[in-house]
Structure formats: structure tokens, C-alpha cells
Amino acid sequence: MKRLISLLLALSTVLAACGGNSAATPAAGGLPADAAAVAADRGLTADDVYAALKTYTPSGQLDPYIMFASGGQGGQVLVIGVPSMRILKLIGVFTPEPWQGYGYGGSSDAVLEGGYMPNGDELTWGDTHHPNLSETNGDYDGQFLFINDKANARLAVIDLRDFETKQIIKNPNAINDHGGAFVTPNTEYVIEGPQYAAPIGWEYATQAEYKDKYRGLITFWKFDRAKGRVDESKSFQIELPPYWQDLCDAGKGPSDGWFFCNSFNTELATGGAEQGLPPFEAGTTKNDTDYLHIFDWKKAEQVFQAGKAEMINGIAVIGLQTAIDENILYFAPEPKSPHGSDVTPGGEFIVVGGKLDPHVTIYSFDKIQQAIAAGGLDKDAYGVPVIPLDKVMEAQVELGLGPLHTVFDDKGYAYTSLFLDSAVARWTLGGPYASKHPEEPWTLVQKLPVQYNIGHITAAEGDTASPDGQYVVALNKWSIDRFANVGPLLPQNFQLVDISKTGDQMKVLYDMPIGMAEPHYVQIIKADKLKPFEVYPEVGWNPETMSVDPNAITTAEEARVERNGKNVEVWSTVIRSHFTPEWVEVNAGDHVVWHLTNLERTRDATHGFTISGYNINLSLEPGETQTIEFDANKAGTFSFYCTEFCSALHLEMIGYFLVKP
Amino acid sequence: MKFFSLDPDVKVLLPDGSTRHLTDYLLPSALLMLAALMLMISMFLPYWSMTMHAPQYPKGLRVDVYLNHLEGDMFEIDELNHYLGMPTLDAGGQLERSISFFAVVALGLLLIAGVFVHNQWAGVLALPVLSFPLAFLADMYLILYRYGHSIDPTSALGGAVKPFTPPLLGEGTVGQFGTVAAFGIGFYLAVGAVAVVLAGLWFHRAAYKPIVDARKRIASSGKATRA
Ligand SMILES: [Cu+2]
Numbered sequence: 001m002k003r004l005i006s007l008l009l010a011l012s013t014v015l016a017a018c019g020g021n022s023a024a025t026p027a028a029g030g031l032p033a034d035a036a037a038v039a040a041d042r043g044l045t046a047d048d049v050y051a052a053l054k055t056y057t058p059s060g061q062l063d064p065y066i067m068f069a070s071g072g073q074g075g076q077v078l079v080i081g082v083p084s085m086r087i088l089k090l091i092g093v094f095t096p097e098p099w100q101g102y103g104y105g106g107s108s109d110a111v112l113e114g115g116y117m118p119n120g121d122e123l124t125w126g127d128t129h130h131p132n133l134s135e136t137n138g139d140y141d142g143q144f145l146f147i148n149d150k151a152n153a154r155l156a157v158i159d160l161r162d163f164e165t166k167q168i169i170k171n172p173n174a175i176n177d178h179g180g181a182f183v184t185p186n187t188e189y190v191i192e193g194p195q196y197a198a199p200i201g202w203e204y205a206t207q208a209e210y211k212d213k214y215r216g217l218i219t220f221w222k223f224d225r226a227k228g229r230v231d232e233s234k235s236f237q238i239e240l241p242p243y244w245q246d247l248c249d250a251g252k253g254p255s256d257g258w259f260f261c262n263s264f265n266t267e268l269a270t271g272g273a274e275q276g277l278p279p280f281e282a283g284t285t286k287n288d289t290d291y292l293h294i295f296d297w298k299k300a301e302q303v304f305q306a307g308k309a310e311m312i313n314g315i316a317v318i319g320l321q322t323a324i325d326e327n328i329l330y331f332a333p334e335p336k337s338p339h340g341s342d343v344t345p346g347g348e349f350i351v352v353g354g355k356l357d358p359h360v361t362i363y364s365f366d367k368i369q370q371a372i373a374a375g376g377l378d379k380d381a382y383g384v385p386v387i388p389l390d391k392v393m394e395a396q397v398e399l400g401l402g403p404l405h406t407v408f409d410d411k412g413y414a415y416t417s418l419f420l421d422s423a424v425a426r427w428t429l430g431g432p433y434a435s436k437h438p439e440e441p442w443t444l445v446q447k448l449p450v451q452y453n454i455g456h457i458t459a460a461e462g463d464t465a466s467p468d469g470q471y472v473v474a475l476n477k478w479s480i481d482r483f484a485n486v487g488p489l490l491p492q493n494f495q496l497v498d499i500s501k502t503g504d505q506m507k508v509l510y511d512m513p514i515g516m517a518e519p520h521y522v523q524i525i526k527a528d529k530l531k532p533f534e535v536y537p538e539v540g541w542n543p544e545t546m547s548v549d550p551n552a553i554t555t556a557e558e559a560r561v562e563r564n565g566k567n568v569e570v571w572s573t574v575i576r577s578h579f580t581p582e583w584v585e586v587n588a589g590d591h592v593v594w595h596l597t598n599l600e601r602t603r604d605a606t607h608g609f610t611i612s613g614y615n616i617n618l619s620l621e622p623g624e625t626q627t628i629e630f631d632a633n634k635a636g637t638f639s640f641y642c643t644e645f646c647s648a649l650h651l652e653m654i655g656y657f658l659v660k661p
Numbered sequence: 662m663k664f665f666s667l668d669p670d671v672k673v674l675l676p677d678g679s680t681r682h683l684t685d686y687l688l689p690s691a692l693l694m695l696a697a698l699m700l701m702i703s704m705f706l707p708y709w710s711m712t713m714h715a716p717q718y719p720k721g722l723r724v725d726v727y728l729n730h731l732e733g734d735m736f737e738i739d740e741l742n743h744y745l746g747m748p749t750l751d752a753g754g755q756l757e758r759s760i761s762f763f764a765v766v767a768l769g770l771l772l773i774a775g776v777f778v779h780n781q782w783a784g785v786l787a788l789p790v791l792s793f794p795l796a797f798l799a800d801m802y803l804i805l806y807r808y809g810h811s812i813d814p815t816s817a818l819g820g821a822v823k824p825f826t827p828p829l830l831g832e833g834t835v836g837q838f839g840t841v842a843a844f845g846i847g848f849y850l851a852v853g854a855v856a857v858v859l860a861g862l863w864f865h866r867a868a869y870k871p872i873v874d875a876r877k878r879i880a881s882s883g884k885a886t887r888a
Pocket residue numbers: 576577606607608642643644645646647650653
């Protein structure tokens with residue numbers, strides 16, 4: 001440490017002697033004297049300086065990667081720049097979000113309502129888990145983002161033209177999910193895998209009926225890319241044994257058309273600690289192996305289209321026996337209470353983390369196909385064919401304790417999170433990847449400690465057909481001593497890891513506290529693949545229909561109030577720094593429909609709109625039209641004003657809403 | 662077709678019996694037609710531009726003035742200027758823009774007419790073209806003057822800014838904006854057309870003055886004979 005600092009000081013002396021101007025010369029070849037002094041003063045090591053230089057992003061410089069993180073219990077999505085690790089945006093998804101006016105009177109209310117319970121009960125939060133970017137040929141295309149709500153089995157669609165949530169669907173037959181959202185290589189389907197088994201449609205069934213009535217259920221949501229919405233009428237589900245299916249991944253390349261999910265309760269444990277039975281945590285971990293679920297989804301699609309499915313609560317369900325008879329579903333043993341099911345970039349292998357077993361197990365898709373073709377497979381208790389592990393296993397690599405999820409880079413390395421070891425394991429792939437790295441195939445290369453209890457892991461485009469390398473992010477569940485104490489609820493710790501060098505050269509670069517919820521999965525996309533609007537394309541744009549709203553007006557002259565009985569309709573324009581009209585008067589009890597159009601064409605000229613006391617708040621981005629509808633149920637004098645600091649005369653951007661008694 | 666060939670053996674016989682080369686007559690015609698063409702092309706190019714810089718507009722705001730329309734960030738500039746109660750950019754010079762196409766066509770036709778007028782009246786026909794760039798500048802100045810002097814004292818910021826004339830060329834300031842005014846390629850093309858017209862008239866005079874003079878001599882000698 002001392003030696004480093006004296007080295008830095010020596011270097012800076014040399015630079016100073018050369019008459020280098022530290023303000024003008026690029027910081028190469030050694031630290032300028034003032035920078036070396038800062039390093040000495042703060043006690044920074046050479047690694048620290050390297051990490052700072054790898055992540056510091058000067059003002060105005062943009063991040064080359066964008067990370068989409070699940071917002072955990074916050075029910076949102078976080079957008080984060082990499083490597084600066086700056087939060088760029090929070091997207092309201094399952095939870096109302098006032099900044100974006102999401103769920104506060106505008107058209108987004110209908111999006112949230114789409115995710116209500118079938119009886120109409122509100123759900124105002126979500127346990128967001130796995131964001132998945134839309135893909136074309138197995139690569140992120142930057143068009144859409146999907147994310148599931150584990151708590152209530154829901155799926156959301158976010159349009160990346162404006163980074164807004166466009167659709168939420170409540171799964172009509174599942175009450176919770178986990179293995180979602182995962183897309184097929186051309187986003188034909190967004191797959192929502194199950195988690196805790198329940199009778200289809202979550203109907204009442206007792207603990208004793210677990211084996212017979214409780215079921216797993218996987219949903220293939222058909223995505224209509226042109227409409228930017230899931231088409232429920234073309235979607236289908238497959239009934240599964242109640243094995244607690246977990247995480248999934250779609251095959252690609254040679255394995256395109258197939259889909260793989262792990263599971264962890266083939267014991268059919270029903271818990272019941274209060275009855276003297278083994279609690280779930282013990283019951284579900286008894287067996288040495290659980291089952292990797294192997295789906296032929298293209299076959300399932302044909303079976304669904306041929307009508308061999310039963311409509312239940314408005315969606316087609318392929319029965320378990322049909323799935324077996326039609327050769328849609330196979331099992332392969334996986335050790336032990338596994339986690340993660342990740343397909344290699346070329347689609348040749350499936351990697352499953354052992355969780356309670358120190359290995360990752362690598363399955364060969366070729367061998368799976370050969371074993372299925374050979375036939376003569378044993379069946380499990382529900383009649384599903386089981387392929388013996390030794391027939392399909394390509395390799396097993398011992399990594400350490402608690403292997404969970406695996407991602408990939410461009411150099412033939414795989415990266416697995418080790419929860420119990422609190423480490424990221426870098427190991428080598430074999431087969432077609434063996435020539436890309438200097439080490440032996442299927443060997444552990446480095447275990448990098450991370451702080452602490454890593455769950456998911458991500459790499460730049462690390463689950464696509466062409467990973468980028470460069471960065472891994474460790475999603476640590478505990479941060480313990482990494483940040484200032486902010487009370488007993490601690491932030492999560494996203495750790496940026498440098499993977500640009502081969503061998504055992506991985507380094508932690510940056511700790512980013514996430515102090516708003518516990519994110520699960522994240523994905524990192526190249527920033528230049530995203531092509532969002534700078535402003536909405538035309539004045540009067542309706543973000544829900546992605547077209548000009550029939551109620552948009554484009555000049556203040558068209559602004560007006562029309563009364564029709566007890567219905568009052570208002571057309572307003574919004575522009576720096578005034579609303580037109582500025583006075584709106586209705587009678588108590590009137591039903592008000594209010595259209596507001598932001599006439600601005602300048603980037604960042606967003607206005608807000610709130611009516612005090614009415615729980616209304618809109619974000620009107622340049623060109624946007626929104627419609628609010630409410631009953632003027634409170635007489636009195638109410639101000640409405642712009643809630644975005646839009647201009648020097650922002651405070652003056654107000655009006656009065658009078659409700660005559 | 663033979664007429665258009667530049668065969669050096671082909672000569673033009675003047676009324677007084679002297680001869681001239683054919684090129685002497687083609688050159689002024691070609692130059693006047695070239696000037697007409699340059700004017701027509703300038704219609705499609707900006708004559709003048711103003712760029713405005715302020716901290717919150719990192720790319721700046723810009724307006725390009727064409728003879729018949731405006732291009733650029735007029736919407737945003739108008740929005741900012743409404744705080745001063747100023748008219749929209751589009752409101753200034755509407756008449757000029759509406760007649761500009763016909764005016765330029767007329768200027769071009771005057772030049773082409775000059776090709777067929779083989780005396781000093783060709784110079785008179787070219788006068789409107791010669792004065793065109795200056796007329797544009799004078800009109801532009803007038804529009805800018807009116808614009809800067811139309812601040813509404815009852816508008817939001819109208820009391821805070823004194824009437825002004827944005828500079829026709831070079832740098833100025835308005836509020837937090839630094840402005841840069843510059844001539845556009847269309848304007849330079851029009852100036853170029855003036856130079857080409859002047860050259861054309863020079864050669865026009867060189868070609869036709871001998872004919873006019875010869876006619877005068879014949880006419881005066883004819884008069885003398887009759888007398
Ligand atoms: Cu505003």
C-alpha cells in the first residue's frame with residue numbers, strides 16, 4: 001500500500017518535472033500529482049484506482065450498457081447504466097408510481113386494472129422477479145421488456161419505445177409464479193413458469209389432497225409483436241405434477257423449440273411443522289435428485305392448435321396425460337433441490353446449479369435427443385418419462401457451496417453465483433467453447449468473493465446467443481457492512497465485476513446499494529440497441545394506443561369545456577407555462593372527462609397535472625395526450641397545477657377547478 | 662443546327678460589312694441564362710440563418726430562412742418568445758415568402774429576355790436582379806427590426822426586455838441566449854448570380870454595341886443621302 005502510494009507520487013513527480021499540465025493532458029501513463037494526493041489521502045490501493053477508472057463516468061458521457069433490474073417487492077423495474085451504476089429510471093409496473101402518473105387518473109389506470117384479481121379486487125404491488133428482454137434470433141432486440149409478479153402470478157409488458165408498462169395480465173389459473181418471464185428465441189412466447197403448486201384456478205383443496213389435486217402449471221403467453229401485447233386467446237398452459245417448478249430458459253440454435261425448467265419438490269412434501277410433520281424446508285430437500293423438466297414447446301403449440309386442450313377460466317390447458325401422450329414433456333434427474341436452468345449461448349448445453357450440491361450439472365441437448373429417440377424410458381409417479389442422468393449428462397463441475405444461476409461471456413467462460421460461499425465462480429465450458437479460453441474444459445478457474453449472499457448473477461447480454469463479456473453484476477442479498485447504517489432494513493448490494501481479462505483476473509469494481517426493494521434477476525443490454533423516443537412522435541400521442549388520440553387538440557384555440565347533462569368534457573392544452581383553459585367550473589356531482597395535450601416538442605419539456613384533493617397526478621411528456629375521468633364529488637375551490645418544474649414560470653403554471661355546490 | 666456550331670470559319674457579318682466570331686454572341690447569352698439558373702437553384706437553399714445557444718439547449722436552436730419558407734426550431738423559439746409576447750417567427754415576411762417563387766421566376770425571365778434584347782435595354786432588364794441581394798438584406802433587416810420591437814409590455818417577461826434588433830450578421834445576445842446570424846449558401850448564390858449578370862452584360866455590350874453603332878452609322882448616312 002505504502003509502496004503503491006510512493007510509486008504514484010514518484011510518477012506524478014516525473015510528470016510534473018516534464019511540465020505536464022494535469023488539466024489538459026489525458027490521464028494516461030501515470031496519475032497527475034493532485035490525483036495521486038487524493039489516492040494517498042483516501043488510502044486507495046492500485047486496485048481501487050483501477051476500479052475507479054473503470055467505472056467513473058464523466059458528466060455527459062453515456063453508459064455503453066443499460067441494465068434492467070427487477071424492482072423486487074417494489075413492483076417496479078429499475079433502469080441502471082453500466083459501468084457507472086447510476087439509476088436512470090424507475091418504471092412503474094405492478095405498483096402505482098406517481099412521478100410517471102402511473103395509476104393516478106390517466107390511461108395507465110386501465111393497465112393496472114388489467115392485473116386485478118378476477119373478482120375485481122385491487123392488487124397494488126407485485127413481487128417482480130425476472131425481467132426478460134425481447135429477442136430476435138436469440139439476441140436482445142431492445143423492443144420490449146417482460147417481467148413477472150411472483151406473488152400473484154402476473155405478467156407485465158413494457159414497451160421500450162417509451163419505457164412504459166402497457167399491459168398486465170393476471171394468470172387465470174395460477175396464484176403464484178416464479179419461472180417467468182422467459183422468452184423464446186424470437187419472442188414467439190413469453191413463458192411464465194410456476195412455483196408453489198395449487199389446484200388449477202387455485203380452487204380449495206386440502207393438504208391431504210396435495211398429490212391428486214395440486215398441480216404445477218406452465219403458461220406460454222403468445223406475444224403479438226406488432227400490437228405490443230400478449231394475445232391471451234393464442235396462449236396456452238400445460239398441466240404439470242406438483243413439483244414446484246422454478247426457473248426456466250428457452251433452447252436456442254440446435255435446441256430451439258425446447259424449453260427447460262428445474263424443480264425442487266419431487267418429494268411432494270406438504271410441510272405441516274405444526275402437525276409434527278417435516279417442515280417444507282426439510283421435506284422438499286430429502287431426495288438426492290429432483291427433475292429437470294424438458295418441454296418440446298413447438299409440439300405443445302401444435303397440440304394446442306389442434307384443439308387437444310381444455311378451456312379453463314378462459315385459457316387453453318393441455319392436460320398432463322395429453323402432454324405425456326403427445327411427447328411434450330420429459331424429465332431428467334438433477335441434484336439436489338437445484339436452482340437455475342441456463343442454456344449455453346450456442347444452445348448445446350443446459351446448466352443446472354446444485355444449490356445444495358456443490359456442482360453445476362451440464363446436460364447435453366444432443367444426448368437428450370438421443371435418449372428420447374432410443375425410447376424405453378422409465379416413468380415417474382405421474383407417468384412422465386424420465387431420462388437417466390448418465391444418459392444426458394455432459395459434465396459436472398465442482399464449484400463450491402450453493403451454486404444457483406449461470407451466465408456466459410464471449411470467451412467460453414461460465415459464471416455461477418455461489419450463495420453459501422458468497423462468491424462468483426468462473427469456470428470453463430467444453431465442447432465448441434474449449435478453444436476460446438486457455439484453460440482445460442469444465443474446470444473451475446476463479447472464485448471471487450462478493451459481499452454477501454449472492455442470488456442471481458448477470459453478464460452483459462450473458463444469456464443470449466452472443467454474450468458481450470466485459471461485466472458481470474453480482475446481485476447480493478445481504479450488504480451487512482458495505483454501506484452506512486440506515487437502520488435494520490438494509491439495502492441490497494449490486495456489485496459490478498470486471499471480467500474483461502482471462503484467467504483468475506476477475507475484480508469487484510463497484511458496490512451499488514439498492515435501497516428500495518430486493519431485486520431478483522437483471523439483464524444487461526448494449527445501450528445502442530435501445531431506440532426510444534426522444535419526444536412522442538406527434539402532438540396528441542396516446543401512449544396506450546401508440547397513435548394520435550382522437551381527443552388530442554393541437555392549438556390552444558381548440559381548448560374548451562362542453563357540458564352534456566351531468567357530463568362535462570374538457571379539452572386542455574399544456575405548454576410552458578400555462579394551461580388553457582385556466583378556469584374550469586363544474587357542478588358537484590358532475591362526471592368529468594378531461595383531455596390534456598402537452599403541445600411541447602422539446603426534449604425534457606414534461607409537464608405534470610394534479611388536481612388538489614382528487615388524487616390525480618399525470619405526467620404529460622412532450623406530445624402526450626392523457627384523459628382522466630372522475631366524479632366531482634367534493635364541492636369547493638381546488639387548484640390544479642403543473643407538478644414538473646418545467647420553466648422559470650413553473651409556479652405560475654396553475655389553474656382553478658371550481659366545483660359549485 | 663449549323664448556327665450553334667462554333668466553327669471558327671463561320672462569321673457574323675455586321676451591317677457595316679465587318680465580321681465577328683460566333684462565340685462573341687453565345688457567351689453573353691450563356692452567362693445571363695446561367696445567372697437565371699443560379700437564382701432558381703438558390704430558391705432551394707437557405708439565405709440566412711440564426712443559431713441560438715443557451716445552457717439548457719446543448720445542441721442550440723436554429724432557424725434557416727429560405728426565400729419561401731422557414732426551417733428549424735421555430736416551434737421552440739416561438740414558445741420561448743411568447744413570454745415576451747412576440748409574434749411567431751412565421752408571422753414576419755409572410756407576403757415576401759408567398760410571392761417569392763413568382764418573383765424569382767420573374768427575375769429569371771427578365772434575364773432571359775435580356776438574351777433577346779440586343780441593345781442597352783438588356784441592362785435595364787437586369788437591374789432588378791442586380792439589386793436583389795441588397796433588397797433581401799434590407800427586407801430581412803426590416804423584419805428583424807419589427808420582430809425585436811414587437812415585445813408586449815403586458816406579457817410575462819415583456820417588462821424585463823427592451824426592444825432590440827437582432828443582428829443581421831454576427832453575434833448578439835437575447836436573455837440567456839447568445840445568437841449567431843449568418844448568410845446562407847442561397848444568399849451567396851444570389852450574390853454570385855449578380856457577378857455573373859455583370860460579366861454577361863459586359864460581354865453583351867461588347868457583342869452588340871458594334872451592331873448598334875453600325876446601325877446608327879447606316880441610319881445617319883441614309884438620312885444624309887436622302888437629305
Ligand atoms: Cu409545467
